[in-house]
Amino acid sequence: MCNQETDYVYEGPFYSVSDVDDICHWCIKNGMATHKYDGEFQDIASCEEVEKREYVDELVHRTPGYMGWQQEVWLSHCGDFCAFEKYVGWEDIKDMLDELDDDLKEISRGYGLSRLELEKALGRGLQGYLFKCVVCGKQ
Numbered sequence: 348m349c350n351q352e353t354d355y356v357y358e359g360p361f362y363s364v365s366d367v368d369d370i371c372h373w374c375i376k377n378g379m380a381t382h383k384y385d386g387e388f389q390d391i392a393s394c395e396e397v398e399k400r401e402y403v404d405e406l407v408h409r410t411p412g413y414m415g416w417q418q419e420v421w422l423s424h425c426g427d428f429c430a431f432e433k434y435v436g437w438e439d440i441k442d443m444l445d446e447l448d449d450d451l452k453e454i455s456r457g458y459g460l461s462r463l464e465l466e467k468a469l470g471r472g473l474q475g476y477l478f479k480c481v482v483c484g485k486q
Contacts, residue, residue: 395423397426
């Protein structure tokens with residue numbers, strides 16, 4: 348699309364009528380991909396609320412998405428969207444349990460799982476997604 352040389356192409360979620368196989372990171376960052384293909388990287392209906400409209404524009408039009416096993420939800424904190432850090436299992440978060448306690452309780456309730464069942468599921472099949480607040484650093 349932009350003819351710039353790159354070793355990386357994006358193959359994550361992109362919502363467009365066009366069938367787009369891969370997009371370079373330059374075209375994501377400058378918004379060329381969403382303009383050319385009239386597409387979006389996030390479904391705004393599946394994003395938490397933020398304070399400023401320009402945050403929505405940046406997330407939807409210039410931020411690579413992540414692949415979820417159900418509809419992806421983009422989290423927010425301190426009035427801005429969080430940064431997606433990585434995919435995680437229980438082993439990845441076991442040292443962050445105090446910080447993640449409220450979230451883990453909510454997830455357990457939502458799936459009807461005990462904490463132990465959630466721990467086992469996050470090691471065998473259930474995928475976790477770790478986000479970090481870009482303002483305060485909370486995960």
